[in-house]
Structure formats: C-alpha cells, structure tokens
Amino acid sequence: MSQTHARKVETFTADEARVDWHSAALLALRDKRDLQAKSLPEWEQMRETASRMKLYVLSHLPELLEQFTSNCEANGMEVHWARDAKEHNEIVAGILKERGKKKLVKSKSMLTEEVHLVPHLEKHGIECIETDLGERILQLREEPPSHIVVPAIHLKKEEIGELFHEKIGTQAGASDPTYLTHAARESMRQEFLSADAAMTGVNMAIADEGAFVVCTNEGNADMGAHLPDLHIAVMGMEKLVPDADSAALLMRMLARNATGQPSTSYNSIFGAPRPGCQLHIVIVDNGRSLRMADRRHAEIYKCIRCGACINTCPVYRRGGGHSYDYFIPGPIGLAIAGDNPEANSEAWACTLNGSCNNVCPVKVPLRETIAYHREQLAQQKQLPYHKNAYMPLAGKIFGSPRGLSMAMAAARVGLRIMPQTLQRRIGGWSKSRDFPKPPAESFAHWYRKNRGE
Amino acid sequence: MKIALFIPCLVNHFYPEIARDTLELLEKLGHGVSYTQGQTCCGQLMTNSGCLDQARSSVEALGKALLKEPCDAVVAPAASCVVAARENLERLTSFEDFHSLAGKIFELTEFLHDIAPLDHPLKPLRKTVSLQMSCHGLRQLGLGTASELVVARPVNKLQALLSRIPELTITQPSRDECCGFGGTFSVDERDISGKMANDKVADHLATGAEAIVGYDPSCLMSLGGVVSRKGIPLEVMHFSALLNQVT
Structure with a gap:
C-alpha cells in the first residue's frame, strides 16, 4: 500500500509561497483557456459534438481499428497491434534492433510513460532522447512529468538554469528563459542530427484516411520524424477518430483548452512514409478494452489529453503533480486509475466540485467516475483514512434519529467544554480552522418547545 | 404553498x-x-x-x-x-x-x-456582501452559471434574489473555485483543504465586503472556521438571515 495522497502532498504544501506560485501558473492556463473558449460562441455545441463523436468511436472500435489499419497499410505504413505494455515495448525494440538503430529521438508521448518504454529500450542498448523541452528537462533531472501537457510546470527557471549549467554547460547562475531555450535548442540540434530513428505520439488517428495527426508547439516531432529514415508512431487505441472532419473538430479544441492557444504551432498529418523511409504505427490496448467493458468507466477513453481538468483542479494546483500514485495526475488520472486498491486514497484527492467536468472538451464525466471508484473501493472494503472502521458506525448513528440526536448533543457539549487550545491540537479539520461555536439547543428541540408538534 | x-x-x-x-x-x-x-x-x-x-x-x-x-x-x-x-x-x-x-x-x-418567486417588497439594508457560490449549488443545482461554461446569458439566482434588497451591495470573489470543504475531505486532506479555505476567505476579503453570504452551511462552516482562527473581520452568514431580516 502506498502512502496516502494527504501524506504525499505534505512536502509540497509545506512551502506555501511555492504552492501559490504553482497554482497561479496553472490558473493562468485556465484563464487563457476561458478566453479562447469564450471567443467561440459555439463552444458548448462543439463539446457536445466532440463527446458524441468520441462515444461513436468507443462503440465502433473494432471496425474503426480495422479500417484505420488497412488504410494505413494501403498508404505504405506498417501497423502493429500490441495487447499490452510488454508487447508494445518488444515490438518497438524489435523494429529498432532489426534495423541496427542505436539512437532514438522522441517527441512527447504519455503512452510511452504508461508502458515504460525508455528504460526498456535502454536495456537493449538504444539511446533515447526526449526532444520536447519540458520532457528533456525532466530526462536530465531523471524525474517523471508532473503534468501531461506542461510536464515541468513544477520547476522554476532558476532550477532549470542550474540543471542546464550542470548538464549542458550554460553559464552559472543564468536563468533567462530565452537564453536557456536557445542553449537547449543548440544541444538538441546535435541529438537530432545524430539520431537514426524517430518516435512520435499520435493526437488523432484518422480511420478513413489511414493517416494521423501530431500536434506540438516546438516542432520537435517534425524535426525528428523528417530526418532519419525510420519513424515509429505509438498510440493508445482510443486515439481513433472516424474522419478528417472529426480530427479537425478536436484540433479546434485541443490547444484552446490545453494552453489557451487557438492552435498548436505545428500540426502535421502523416499519411505515408517518405520515399526510401519506413513509417510504423504501434496501436496499444494495455487494459483499455477490459476497462471499456464497464459502462461507468468507459467514457474516460473519450479523453484527448488536453490537461484542462488538471489546470482547473484546486487539489492538483495546491498539491503538485508528484503527489499522485498514477503517472497521470489530477482528475483524469483519478478517473482512469482511482480504483487501484494499492493507492486507495487517490480517489479521495478530490472535493467532487465538478469544475473538471465543465472544462472537459469531450465531456468525460470525471466527477462521477471518481465517485464510482469510491463506491468500488467501499464494496471491496479498501477504503483509506480509517473509513473501513468508522463508516459503518456513522451509518448506524446517522440512520437512527435518536442516535444522531444524542451523538450531536454530545458533540455540542464536547465543543463547549473543550478548551480552545486542545481543539486546535486535534489536527485534521482544526489544523487550520476553528470548530463552530455550539448552540445551546438543536432546531428540532427549539421547534418542539416553541411550535409544538 | x-x-x-x-x-x-x-x-x-x-x-x-x-x-x-x-x-x-x-x-x-x-x-x-x-x-x-x-x-x-x-x-x-x-x-x-x-x-x-x-x-x-x-x-x-x-x-x-x-x-x-x-x-x-x-x-x-x-x-x-x-x-x-x-x-x-x-x-x-x-x-x-x-x-x-x-x-x-x-x-x-x-x-x-x-x-415560488420572491416578489415581496423588501426593506433596505446597507451592507456589502460577497457571494459564496458553493459547488454543489453552482454546478449540480444550477444556482449560477459556472465560470467554465460558455453561455450567452449567465445566471446567478442568489444574486438575483439578494439584488432585490434596496441598498445592499453585492460583490463576488474573483473565482468560483471550491472552498475546500468537501465533507470528510476537510479532515482527510487537511493541508489542501485548509489551504483552499484560506485562499477562498482571502478572495472574499479582497472584495471589500463585510460579510460572506452563501447557501451551503457546510462550506460556510469551513470558511467561518478560518475567519475565526485568523480573526478576520468578516461575518459569515447564510442568505436566509439576510432575507429574513428585510422581509
């Protein structure tokens, strides 16, 4: 059993100024998202359309997968289906090793985090270079991402300056973002030129075209894919869309919702390998079809990974992305994996406030899915925070008008006689808040006395 | 009725x-x-x-x-x-x-x-209040339009009711974010919950209001707990107290 989420946030929350800085950085993204969404009067209609389109995809996956695969093959690509993480990693390592490849430049892909691809390839002697700036920073720090879109959002520019000084030889004490970015670009350029294979993720896989879309802001995916003679694209099977119009709809929403840009800077549609080159696509299941069989869980696979739910989540913003057990933090991470009994406090890292539902471009019922995970864990008696012990008792007390009345009267007396200093030392609620001042009598008592029955 | x-x-x-x-x-x-x-x-x-x-x-x-x-x-x-x-x-x-x-x-x-729409004449009340639009009311009951949504004519039913009180000044915090109560969340996740409650009180205070007014007693209890702990000059009240006073 891993530590509770409440315990894991303690290091992060101890530095309140840093919490405020982190929260403000993410709220800036939320504010930019609001501006962009509100610039399109048809925004809510787009959300509804996108949601229905993705529901269509989830309910027609077998046909769409076959259609996408045969169209890609007709376009000269090679398509591989991987049942799970192990199979995915073996397929990728196999493609690279068969062709004697030694160095892979990769753009950002949450899937490769999910299946732990990089350590696997390194075991096979293949060097992997992350080319997304945020991901590269984390690779140099040997640290996992703390966000799915802005993976190094937890780091300050001074910390990145120190890291770059140590790893790529920038001036000591330099933290100017432009200077650091130029230095990163120069060092990255050498990696691009010496790589013999490229990997990208997939934002949308267009079934009726046999093509896929990759969106980045840095152009790093394109730089990677256009230099070496081998491009491997990896995708979870939920990335499918029926046609180019559907992809266009999601492209109108993705960057607006993620970072408040009308569009990502680079949007490339890959439809065939370049002459003399090879283009492989690996499509991964890794538990998705099993989880989709549960209707109350299936809709998480509508997600297009914009990260807006994470930006708006008040718990994520104040607790940081490294406080979660699952590699995807925030509401979408809890909705995907919040039923894991090994990390059973995760589903409670949420106030059920529902802001995430409202920003989601494809209407994933995040709040309801997280609540569902709580129900599942309750049924398995895998509740965190001593709930297995006190919830049955609470149920009994609250289920009896007499019992409830007596318990509440006792609580009022308790709060009245307990000294303030002791109340403050109980912890939990009273760590930062006083208890209410208890009234002399309940409303029910007052009503009986003053209004009769 | x-x-x-x-x-x-x-x-x-x-x-x-x-x-x-x-x-x-x-x-x-x-x-x-x-x-x-x-x-x-x-x-x-x-x-x-x-x-x-x-x-x-x-x-x-x-x-x-x-x-x-x-x-x-x-x-x-x-x-x-x-x-x-x-x-x-x-x-x-x-x-x-x-x-x-x-x-x-x-x-x-x-x-x-x-x-049963309120159409009673109400007595004037000179006071500045800041509305606490708690999440269940806002996003589940639709008592207001949440800030995330793109709606041509946003509504706020609490504001609509209270704006019938002559001379009352109504403000709102800069964000309609959760106050951090969340039931047992306030105990289980005491650090995050406490921080959210503190941030929310600060946001209300920054409006210059004399009182936080809302429709959800549990959220008001949490905010009231911060106000009391820090000795902040804000009243925390349910809106029924205001309306009863002027009806």
Missing part, C-alpha cells in the same frame, strides 16, 4: 438559526410551513465516500420523517444536502413514495427563484 422543511443534520444541531430564519422567512412570504421530527442525514457523509449501503437507513429515516406531513414542496437551506437527498432517495430506496418525494425537494434559493 404548503411547505415541509428539510433541516439537514448539520443545520439542525450546529446552525439552528439558519433553520429558524428559513422558517420565519417562508412564513412571512405567506407559505404554510411545517417541520417534522425524526429527520436524519441525507446520507451525503457516507455516499461521498462511496459507502452507499451505509447510507441507506439514514436516507430511509429521512424519507419517512418528510412523508409524515403532506406538502406541495420540501425546502432545505443547504444545497449539497438537497443534491444528496434527491439522488439518494432515488438510488438507495425502492419505495415509490420516496422517489416522488425526491422530485419535490428544493434548495431555498431555487425555491425562491424558480418555484
């Missing part, structure tokens, strides 16, 4: 003045109001933690108590309890009367705005 009061357990035992204000207000507005003894919890404490089975007897006891007196509408001064009572009576009980009961439970704001 014949109204049965649903007084959630927290209000009954810790904020009886909210129940009295609600009762008096509805009577002044000309409604026949009754209250039946034996009301328990809406089950939210348990269902929020996924413990559906543990909530059943509480929800049934509440349903039984509310059915004792025939009425046109059940009204409660607590948004999240209304959400839970409706939902739990529907999904945790199989008694048909409970299901139809669920359909006529209203939170006080929505009752005064949508069901």
Whole structure:
C-alpha cells in the first residue's frame, strides 16, 4: 500500500509561497483557456459534438481499428497491434534492433510513460532522447512529468538554469528563459542530427484516411520524424477518430483548452512514409478494452489529453503533480486509475466540485467516475483514512434519529467544554480552522418547545 | 404553498438559526410551513465516500420523517444536502413514495427563484456582501452559471434574489473555485483543504465586503472556521438571515 495522497502532498504544501506560485501558473492556463473558449460562441455545441463523436468511436472500435489499419497499410505504413505494455515495448525494440538503430529521438508521448518504454529500450542498448523541452528537462533531472501537457510546470527557471549549467554547460547562475531555450535548442540540434530513428505520439488517428495527426508547439516531432529514415508512431487505441472532419473538430479544441492557444504551432498529418523511409504505427490496448467493458468507466477513453481538468483542479494546483500514485495526475488520472486498491486514497484527492467536468472538451464525466471508484473501493472494503472502521458506525448513528440526536448533543457539549487550545491540537479539520461555536439547543428541540408538534 | 422543511443534520444541531430564519422567512412570504421530527442525514457523509449501503437507513429515516406531513414542496437551506437527498432517495430506496418525494425537494434559493418567486417588497439594508457560490449549488443545482461554461446569458439566482434588497451591495470573489470543504475531505486532506479555505476567505476579503453570504452551511462552516482562527473581520452568514431580516 502506498502512502496516502494527504501524506504525499505534505512536502509540497509545506512551502506555501511555492504552492501559490504553482497554482497561479496553472490558473493562468485556465484563464487563457476561458478566453479562447469564450471567443467561440459555439463552444458548448462543439463539446457536445466532440463527446458524441468520441462515444461513436468507443462503440465502433473494432471496425474503426480495422479500417484505420488497412488504410494505413494501403498508404505504405506498417501497423502493429500490441495487447499490452510488454508487447508494445518488444515490438518497438524489435523494429529498432532489426534495423541496427542505436539512437532514438522522441517527441512527447504519455503512452510511452504508461508502458515504460525508455528504460526498456535502454536495456537493449538504444539511446533515447526526449526532444520536447519540458520532457528533456525532466530526462536530465531523471524525474517523471508532473503534468501531461506542461510536464515541468513544477520547476522554476532558476532550477532549470542550474540543471542546464550542470548538464549542458550554460553559464552559472543564468536563468533567462530565452537564453536557456536557445542553449537547449543548440544541444538538441546535435541529438537530432545524430539520431537514426524517430518516435512520435499520435493526437488523432484518422480511420478513413489511414493517416494521423501530431500536434506540438516546438516542432520537435517534425524535426525528428523528417530526418532519419525510420519513424515509429505509438498510440493508445482510443486515439481513433472516424474522419478528417472529426480530427479537425478536436484540433479546434485541443490547444484552446490545453494552453489557451487557438492552435498548436505545428500540426502535421502523416499519411505515408517518405520515399526510401519506413513509417510504423504501434496501436496499444494495455487494459483499455477490459476497462471499456464497464459502462461507468468507459467514457474516460473519450479523453484527448488536453490537461484542462488538471489546470482547473484546486487539489492538483495546491498539491503538485508528484503527489499522485498514477503517472497521470489530477482528475483524469483519478478517473482512469482511482480504483487501484494499492493507492486507495487517490480517489479521495478530490472535493467532487465538478469544475473538471465543465472544462472537459469531450465531456468525460470525471466527477462521477471518481465517485464510482469510491463506491468500488467501499464494496471491496479498501477504503483509506480509517473509513473501513468508522463508516459503518456513522451509518448506524446517522440512520437512527435518536442516535444522531444524542451523538450531536454530545458533540455540542464536547465543543463547549473543550478548551480552545486542545481543539486546535486535534489536527485534521482544526489544523487550520476553528470548530463552530455550539448552540445551546438543536432546531428540532427549539421547534418542539416553541411550535409544538 | 404548503411547505415541509428539510433541516439537514448539520443545520439542525450546529446552525439552528439558519433553520429558524428559513422558517420565519417562508412564513412571512405567506407559505404554510411545517417541520417534522425524526429527520436524519441525507446520507451525503457516507455516499461521498462511496459507502452507499451505509447510507441507506439514514436516507430511509429521512424519507419517512418528510412523508409524515403532506406538502406541495420540501425546502432545505443547504444545497449539497438537497443534491444528496434527491439522488439518494432515488438510488438507495425502492419505495415509490420516496422517489416522488425526491422530485419535490428544493434548495431555498431555487425555491425562491424558480418555484415560488420572491416578489415581496423588501426593506433596505446597507451592507456589502460577497457571494459564496458553493459547488454543489453552482454546478449540480444550477444556482449560477459556472465560470467554465460558455453561455450567452449567465445566471446567478442568489444574486438575483439578494439584488432585490434596496441598498445592499453585492460583490463576488474573483473565482468560483471550491472552498475546500468537501465533507470528510476537510479532515482527510487537511493541508489542501485548509489551504483552499484560506485562499477562498482571502478572495472574499479582497472584495471589500463585510460579510460572506452563501447557501451551503457546510462550506460556510469551513470558511467561518478560518475567519475565526485568523480573526478576520468578516461575518459569515447564510442568505436566509439576510432575507429574513428585510422581509
């Protein structure tokens, strides 16, 4: 059993100024998202359309997968289906090793985090270079991402300056973002030129075209894919869309919702390998079809990974992305994996406030899915925070008008006689808040006395 | 209208003045109001933690108590309890009367705005208040338009009601973010919850208001706890207190 989420946030929350800085950085993204969404009067209609389109995809996956695969093959690509993480990693390592490849430049892909691809390839002697700036920073720090879109959002520019000084030889004490970015670009350029294979993720896989879309802001995916003679694209099977119009709809929403840009800077549609080159696509299941069989869980696979739910989540913003057990933090991470009994406090890292539902471009019922995970864990008696012990008792007390009345009267007396200093030392609620001042009598008592029955 | 009061357990035992204000207000507005003894919890404490089975007897006891007196509408001064009572009576009980009961439970704001619109003349009140638009009311009951949504004409039912009070100045914090209460979240995740409550109080204070006014007593309890701990010069009150005062 891993530590509770409440315990894991303690290091992060101890530095309140840093919490405020982190929260403000993410709220800036939320504010930019609001501006962009509100610039399109048809925004809510787009959300509804996108949601229905993705529901269509989830309910027609077998046909769409076959259609996408045969169209890609007709376009000269090679398509591989991987049942799970192990199979995915073996397929990728196999493609690279068969062709004697030694160095892979990769753009950002949450899937490769999910299946732990990089350590696997390194075991096979293949060097992997992350080319997304945020991901590269984390690779140099040997640290996992703390966000799915802005993976190094937890780091300050001074910390990145120190890291770059140590790893790529920038001036000591330099933290100017432009200077650091130029230095990163120069060092990255050498990696691009010496790589013999490229990997990208997939934002949308267009079934009726046999093509896929990759969106980045840095152009790093394109730089990677256009230099070496081998491009491997990896995708979870939920990335499918029926046609180019559907992809266009999601492209109108993705960057607006993620970072408040009308569009990502680079949007490339890959439809065939370049002459003399090879283009492989690996499509991964890794538990998705099993989880989709549960209707109350299936809709998480509508997600297009914009990260807006994470930006708006008040718990994520104040607790940081490294406080979660699952590699995807925030509401979408809890909705995907919040039923894991090994990390059973995760589903409670949420106030059920529902802001995430409202920003989601494809209407994933995040709040309801997280609540569902709580129900599942309750049924398995895998509740965190001593709930297995006190919830049955609470149920009994609250289920009896007499019992409830007596318990509440006792609580009022308790709060009245307990000294303030002791109340403050109980912890939990009273760590930062006083208890209410208890009234002399309940409303029910007052009503009986003053209004009769 | 014949109204049965649903007084959630927290209000009954810790904020009886909210129940009295609600009762008096509805009577002044000309409604026949009754209250039946034996009301328990809406089950939210348990269902929020996924413990559906543990909530059943509480929800049934509440349903039984509310059915004792025939009425046109059940009204409660607590948004999240209304959400839970409706939902739990529907999904945790199989008694048909409970299901139809669920359909006529209203939170006080929505009752005064949508069901029996407030058209009484109100006395002036010189005060500046900051609205606490708590999440269950905002996003589940639709008492306002949440800031995330793109809507041509946003609504705010609490503001609409209170703006009928002459001379009252109404402000709102810069964000409609959760106050961090979240039921047992406030105990389980004490650090994050405490930080959220502190941030929310600071946001209310920055509006220059003298009082935080809201429709959800549990969130108000959390904010009141911060105000008291830090000695912040803000009143924290349920909106029924304001309306009762000027009706």
